[in-house]
Amino acid sequence: xxxxxxxxxxxxxxxxxxxxxxxxxxxxxxxxxxxxxxxxxxxxxxxxxxxxxxxxxxxxxxxxxxxxxxxxxxxxxxxxxxxxxxxxxxxxxxxxxxxxxxxxxxxxxxxxxxxxxxxxxxxxxxxxxxxxxxxxxxxxxxxxxxxxxxxxxxxxxxxxxxxxxxxxxxxxxxxxxxxxxxxxxxxxxxxxxxxxxxxxxxxxxxxxxxxxxxxxxxxxxxxxxxxxxxxxxxxxxxxxxxxxxxxxxxxxxxxxxxxxxxxxxxxxxxxxxxxxxxxxxxxxxxxxxxxxxxxxxxxxxxxxxxxxxxxxxxxxxxxxxxxxxxxxxxxxxxxxxxxxxxxxxxxxxxxxxxxxxxxxxxxxxxxxxxxxxxxxxxxxxxxxxxxxxxxxxxxxxxxxxxxxxxxxxxxxxxxxxxxxxxxxxxxxxxxxxxxxxxxxxxxxxxxxxxxxxxxxxxxxxxxxxxxxxxxxxxxxxxxxxxxxxxxxxxxxxxxxxxxxxxxxxxxxxxxxxxxxxxxxxxxxxxxxxxxxxxxxxxxxxxxxxxxxxxxxxxxxxxxxxxxxxxxxxxxxxxxxxxxxxxxxxxxxxxxxxxxxxxxxxxxxxxxxx
Numbered sequence: 001x002x003x004x005x006x007x008x009x010x011x012x013x014x015x016x017x018x019x020x021x022x023x024x025x026x027x028x029x030x031x032x033x034x035x036x037x038x039x040x041x042x043x044x045x046x047x048x049x050x051x052x053x054x055x056x057x058x059x060x061x062x063x064x065x066x067x068x069x070x071x072x073x074x075x076x077x078x079x080x081x082x083x084x085x086x087x088x089x090x091x092x093x094x095x096x097x098x099x100x101x102x103x104x105x106x107x108x109x110x111x112x113x114x115x116x117x118x119x120x121x122x123x124x125x126x127x128x129x130x131x132x133x134x135x136x137x138x139x140x141x142x143x144x145x146x147x148x149x150x151x152x153x154x155x156x157x158x159x160x161x162x163x164x165x166x167x168x169x170x171x172x173x174x175x176x177x178x179x180x181x182x183x184x185x186x187x188x189x190x191x192x193x194x195x196x197x198x199x200x201x202x203x204x205x206x207x208x209x210x211x212x213x214x215x216x217x218x219x220x221x222x223x224x225x226x227x228x229x230x231x232x233x234x235x236x237x238x239x240x241x242x243x244x245x246x247x248x249x250x251x252x253x254x255x256x257x258x259x260x261x262x263x264x265x266x267x268x269x270x271x272x273x274x275x276x277x278x279x280x281x282x283x284x285x286x287x288x289x290x291x292x293x294x295x296x297x298x299x300x301x302x303x304x305x306x307x308x309x310x311x312x313x314x315x316x317x318x319x320x321x322x323x324x325x326x327x328x329x330x331x332x333x334x335x336x337x338x339x340x341x342x343x344x345x346x347x348x349x350x351x352x353x354x355x356x357x358x359x360x361x362x363x364x365x366x367x368x369x370x371x372x373x374x375x376x377x378x379x380x381x382x383x384x385x386x387x388x389x390x391x392x393x394x395x396x397x398x399x400x401x402x403x404x405x406x407x408x409x410x411x412x413x414x415x416x417x418x419x420x421x422x423x424x425x426x427x428x429x430x431x432x433x434x435x436x437x438x439x440x441x442x443x444x445x446x447x448x449x450x451x452x453x454x455x456x457x458x459x460x461x462x463x464x465x466x467x468x469x470x471x472x473x474x475x476x477x478x479x480x481x482x483x484x485x486x487x488x489x490x491x492x493x494x495x496x497x498x499x500x501x502x503x504x505x506x507x508x509x510x511x512x513x514x515x516x517x518x519x520x521x522x523x524x525x526x527x528x529x530x531x532x533x534x535x536x537x538x539x540x541x542x543x544x545x546x547x548x549x550x551x552x553x554x555x556x557x558x559x560x561x562x563x564x565x566x567x568x569x570x571x572x573x574x575x576x577x578x579x580x581x582x583x584x585x586x587x588x589x590x591x592x593x594x595x596x597x598x599x600x601x602x603x604x605x606x607x608x609x
Contacts, residue, residue: 031101031102033102033103033104033107034102034103037098037099037102037103037107038102038103038104038107040097040098041098041103041107041110041111042107042457044093044094044097044098045110045114045457045458045459046457046458048090048114048459049457049458049459051086051090052083052459053065054067055073055074055079055083056073057069057071057072057073058072058073058147058151059073061147061151061152062151062405062407063407063408063409063462064407064408064409064410064411064412066159066162069152069158069159069162069165070161070162070163070164070165070166070169071165071166071169072166072169072170072173074176075133075140075173075176075177075180076176076179077183080125080128084121084122084125087118087121087122088118088122090118091115091118091119091122094111094114094115094118095115098111100112106455106456109588109591109595109599110456110457110460112595113459113460113589113591113592113595114457114459116592116595117459117463120294123290123294124290124294126290127287127290127291129183129184129187129189130189130278130281130282130287132184132189132191132195132546133177133180133181133184134177134181134191134195134199134261134265135191135195135198135199135546136195136198136199136202136397136398136542136543136546137397137398137399137543137546137547138547139198139199139202140173140174140177141199141202141203141206141258141261142202142393142394142397142398144170144173144174144206145206145220145221145393145394146391146394148163148166148167148221148224149220149221149224149391150404150412150415151412152166153228153411153412154225154228154229154231154232155232155411156232157232157234157238157242160225160228160229160232160242161242161245163225163228163246164225164242164245164246164249167221167246167249167250167253167254168249168252168253169253170253170254170257170258171253171254171256171257173257174257174258174260174261175257175260177261178260178261178264181264181265181268182264185268185271187282188281188282189281189282190268190271190272190273191272191546192272192273192274192275192276192519192545193269193272193273193274194274194519194542195272195542195546196265196266196268196269196272198396198397199265200262200265200266200269201396201397202393202394202396202397203258203261203262203265204262205220205392205393205394206219206220206221206254206258206393207219207255207258207259208220208393209222209223210222211247211250211251212250212251212255219250220391220392220393221246221250221254222243222246222247222250225242225243225246226243229242229243274519276512276518276519276545277512277513277514277516277517277545277548278291278512278513278548279513279514279516284513285514287548288302288513288514288548288549289301289302291513291548291549291550292305292549292552294549295466295467295549295550295552295553296466296467296549296552296553296556296557296593297465297467297468297592297593297594298467298556298560298593298594300556302510302513302514302515303510303514305506305509305510305552305556306506306507306510306511306514306515308506308555308556309503309504309505309506309507309510309555310507312503312506312555313500313503313504313507313529316496316499316500316503317333317500317529319496320333320336320493320496320497320500321333323489323490323492323493323496324336326489327489327490334528336531337530337531340427340429340493340497340531341531341532341533346427346428346429346490347423347424347426347427347428348423348426348428349423350422350423350424354423355389355420355423358418358420358423358426358428358431359387359388359389359418359420361428361431362387362416362418362431362434362435362439363387365431365432365435365436366385366387366416366435366439366440368485369435369436369439369440369441369480369483369485370440372483372484373440373441373445375483375579376441376479376483376578376579376582377441377445377579377582377583377586378579378580378582378583379449379583379586379587380445380449381414381440381444381445381448381449381452382410382448382452383406383410383413383414383444383448383451383452384406384410384413384414385406385413385414385415385416385439385440385444385448386413386414386415386416387415387416387418387435387439388415388416388417388418389417389418389419389420390417390418390419390420390421395419395420395421396421398417398419398421399419399539399543400418400419400425400426400434400536400539401416401417401418401419401434401437401438402417402438403415403416403417403438403439403442403443403444403447404417405447405448405451406444406448406451408451408452414439414443414444414447414448416434416435416438416439416444417438418434422535424533424535425533425535425536425539427494427531428494429488429490429491429493429494429497430494430497430498431494432480432485432486432491432494432495433477433480433491433494433495433498434498436476436477436479436480436485437473437474437476437477437498438473440476441476441479441480442472442473442476442477443469443472443473443476445476445586446469446472446473446476446586446590447464447469447590449586449587450462450464450586450589450590453587453589456588456589460588460589461589463589463590464589464590464591465590465591465592465593466550466553466557467553467556467557467560467592467593468557468590468591468592468593468596469553469557469590470553470554470557471553471554471555471556471557471558471559471560471561471593472557472558472561472585472590473554474499474502474554474555474557474558475557475558475561475562477495477498477499478495478499478558478562480495481495497530497531497532499555500529500530501526501530501532501540502551502554502555502558503555504525504526504529504530505544505551505552505554505555506551506552506555506556507525508522508525508526508541508544508551509544509548509549509550509551509552510552511525512541512544512545513548513549519538519541519542519545522541522544523537523538523541526540526541556593557593560593560596560597561585561596563597564585564596564597564600564601565581565600567600567601567604568581568600568601568603568604569581571604571608572604572607572608575607576607580603581600581603584599584600584603585599585600
């Protein structure tokens with residue numbers, strides 16, 4: 001599992017995916033499984049996972065481990081090269097030491113998945129400079145404080161000391177980041193102009209409040225540290241000493257680091273252009289083709305994805321017109337979109353009370369779905385789930401909603417984040433779909449269940465492919481309707497509007513990165529074809545620009561899961577059990593789509609004979 005971008009690992013929506021492989025998992029073993037080979041392979045998986053884990057203190061923290069609790073990941077070119085060489089050695093060892101014919105079915109699948117991920121990581125090394133390390137979605141300027149707030153727990157004095165160590169480590173980490181930005185600039189790789197104000201705003205927000213200015217209110221990081229330390233059973237004098245140490249680290253390290261980053265970003269801003277697509281980058285068309293393979297785990301071309309999107313948009317528009325008839329709305333579909341954008345009944349007030357009401361409704365929906373999960377699922381997650389608003393320091397730039405995985409030891413719950421910066425961007429009719437996608441039966445159920453599969457190697461429990469993860473999330477929205485939810489027609493319209501949104505992504509992502517659409521043309525397409533506001537459409541297009549290909553995962557993954565399900569249902573007839581199908585899909589982890597299809601086909605055959 002790639003560990004280079006901790007933000008992508010920790011927050012769903014990142015770009016952790018796999019390419020296809022020539023290995024045939026369905027090939028029968030030539031001889032009986034060899035227990036010695038199987039045991040050695042499991043040790044190999046553990047050793048390689050430990051090597052990768054040892055190189056990522058932040059991933060250790062995400063898993064609830066505290067071996068390097070006061071450290072940050074290295075983001076140097078030397079570290080990237082060392083990781084690349086290590087993966088190449090591991091792949092060579094896998095192929096030379098182990099024979100798939102001597103493995104049992106589960107071990108053969110693990111062999112194949114490890115091979116796929118290694119090949120993908122090796123292929124991705126060529127494009128390691130093509131991402132934007134600072135951006136409005138997962139840029140390090142916001143990821144650093146978000147990590148401290150949400151992942152660095154303080155349950156002991158040593159944890160507090162480690163937090164201070166990480167505050168001090170921000171200075172060398174941002175120095176590495178600035179060097180990365182300079183290397184990219186020398187190669188002609190810069191984000192578009194619109195990205196820079198977001199990055200600068202996030203960075204300046206980190207420096208807002210005490211101890212960086214004369215305000216009486218503590219800033220984001222100091223407030224977080226004080227709150228966590230206050231819960232420790234320590235003498236008051238020792239708590240004050242720890243807070244003093246944090247203040248010094250903020251003043252001496254965090255402040256200078258962020259001021260250096262602001263200066264570097266301001267300098268680079270003068271070099272940025274208004275060109276948006278990946279096509280503008282060196283060998284940009286080849287890079288985008290790699291991203292589509294990497295994200296979707298298919299060989300679909302940009303042209304095929306674009307055409308699929310247009311077909312899906314037309315189909316969903318037709319379903320929306322049926323909702324219009326059900327609510328006796330007179331007018332065109334675009335009139336209905338305008339009604340949904342502007343009628344106050346569909347929005348909570350843009351106040352603290354409105355935000356609280358939104359989160360309370362999210363809690364109610366989660367509780368209602370959780371109660372019915374056993375009807376459709378055999379395996380359920382043990383980890384808790386909470387709903388919360390995106391933190392103020394990053395809410396202006398962050399996406400509409402996202403999910404953060406729980407710690408395997410239960411020390412941190414899964415989190416469904418809702419961005420409540422502007423309540424007019426969060427219509428009530430979309431809330432039910434967002435909850436099912438990000439929470440249950442979506443990301444939380446799938447990711448927590450995978451992490452709790454103790455019989456699988458850890459690289460399968462804590463890794464995954466974007467098409468599977470996001471495809472499952474979108475499938476979960478549709479499943480909610482099949483389970484009897486979305487009783488209100490406007491809420492079902494919200495479900496369709498979010499599915500439409502994902503269909504439009506196929507069109508605009510390829511439009512921007514393959515067909516050289518301008519940002520304005522892509523925004524206009526969303527405004528004309530969805531109920532989303534101009535502001536929401538603009539934010540979405542800006543997201544797709546800085547994450548080429550990622551937006552195509554949702555619809556393609558969902559369609560592949562649905563196709564596999566209906567193929568199995570057709571073959572099995574009355575013997576098809578939805579709960580069993582879901583268990584087959586979930587209990588193998590987040591695999592590439594061709595592998596998932598093969599798994600379901602094999603399960604179907606076993607049910608037939």
